[in-house]
Amino acid sequence: MSFPEDLLADEEEIVLHLRGHWKAVVLPAVVLVLAVTGLVTAWVLLPPSEGGRIGLLMVAGIVLYYGSRYGVGPLLRWWSTEYVLTTERLLVQRGMLARERRDLPLERVNDHVMTQSLVDRMFGSGTLTIDSIGDQTAVLAGIPAAQLVQNTLYELIETAPAPVIEDPAPAADRG
Template identity: 80%
Template sequence: MSFPEELLADQEEIVLHLRGHWKAAVAPSLVLILAVAGLTMGWVMLPPSEGGRIGLLMVVAIMVYYGSRYGVQPLLRWRCTEYVLTTERLLIQRGVLVRERRDLPLNRINDHTMAQSLLDRMFGSGTLTIDSVGDQSAVLAGVPAAQLVQSTLYELIELAPADDEEEPVSEDPARAAGRG
């Protein structure tokens, strides 16, 4: 899935387009598998009597609740979260039904830290916390190749022009060309 180009400025280019690490989808997938297994066991093992049908309805209700709450919902949240690092800003886009997009200009970022648990270090993922001017911060949880993302972010911040820098305006075009 590519990021919509119409959201980018004229000279802006996508450097990294990321989604959360795949390890975030493992536990919800296991919950879904267990919910389907529970449904199947209830259907096969409960007798076809009135009490068995009531028991089966209870098993269906419980498995559908847990499967959707702890399986489908986290999977959708993981699938609908994107981190896009461009030459000018960091875009964080979240949301299944209601889309939330947050932009952090690179020239306003003043600190970024990375945290990795033992499991994160084994998979190469991590959590980036990015602080910007004005006490705003963004947390990118479960970023794949977190060290690469952090070093790329550092390089782009160094290349980003500062807010107070303006293009020098020359009064004499011949003098600006070095002829005067």
């Protein structure tokens, strides 16, 4: 997995570069295998008559719909979603043709929560919800090594420089 270095600021370094946990591709892969198996079975078992061809076209249509919706679609979403944690921000990037990228500066993070189901705990994955100042929330769903990511995020937030808040009123105007 490579991430374009030109998106990073000066002296900003990539700490973690993640994709969703591999368990997210198991069910779509099973759907694709079942879809191909069903299509091949229909092709072999249906008679070579006109009724058999109509039946094969119907099976092919059903397989194409369910295979693309529940097989190829989730696989492409998994493949095209990246989570990048740098020394200064969290980047969430989604999409292949149309791309959406969210940047969340670490200095604005005020809360992060990790949730794990029983299956997540068995695989070491989890969902990390990161809240920031200004009601901006980033959800990193199904990330591998969720506890490590949360600990790394905490360490980066603690070592990040505090934001400089400037007083808009000049010192002479204060009474």
